[in-house]
Amino acid sequence: MEEVGTMTNLKKFKNKEELLEELSSDIVELLQDEIEEKGKASLLVSGGSTPKPLFQKLSNIDIPWEKVIISLVDDRWLEPTHKDSNELLVKENLMQNFASKAKFVGMFIEGKTAYESDEDCSLTYEDNVFPFDVIILGMGGDSHTASLFPENEKLKEAYDLKNENLCISIKPDTAPYDRMSLTLGAILSAKNIILHIEGEEKLKVYEEALNSKDIFKTPISAVLNNERLIEVYHA
């Protein structure tokens, strides 16, 4: 594997409230810069348990949300009414209040399996979301990011920067539900890449991943070991 450096800027906060204050204001500033420059902006968000309070905070900030496209970094292949759907999480918590004016582009396609949908998802993202302005990644305690899980059989394809697909279907061995995820190339194409993690355990996983060159064992390392600046927010 080619040796590449890491460029991360770790911002450590005393508590979650301070993190949320700063992260939400940094995100809206980035979105507003894009809106000023080109009249629109895209924001791609992760699911799971960490971002819910961030979504609620963002939804209450008054910016021209009608010029913002909100989309997903990954989703579980579930009806968007299912309690574990990332789409539902975003719709119930982010696309509320001022942010209800934003346009949403999701990954799930009714009547199709995830494995039949890589290309459709990629085309939808290319046509409706791309270029990616701000992407907010999360990370699981096992170091997965988006739906790129350790040792998954699709990782080689997901990491292949020559793979032009923006989306890849994944069957996790260690987590429930089939998934659709952005590929590494799609994630790294984003103008601003943010990693949002909370808790001491995740900080340890992050620090170990920074020093790890084994991107198949610790998928977050594939994002960190790149010459892209990753802004990391931790509390």
Ligand SMILES: O=C1O[C@H](COP(=O)(O)O)[C@@H](O)[C@H](O)[C@H]1O
């Ligand atoms: O399954 C997922 O997990 C990760 C991490 O979630 P968290 O609950 O530990 O915050 C998340 O980033 C990803 O979007 C989600 O689908």
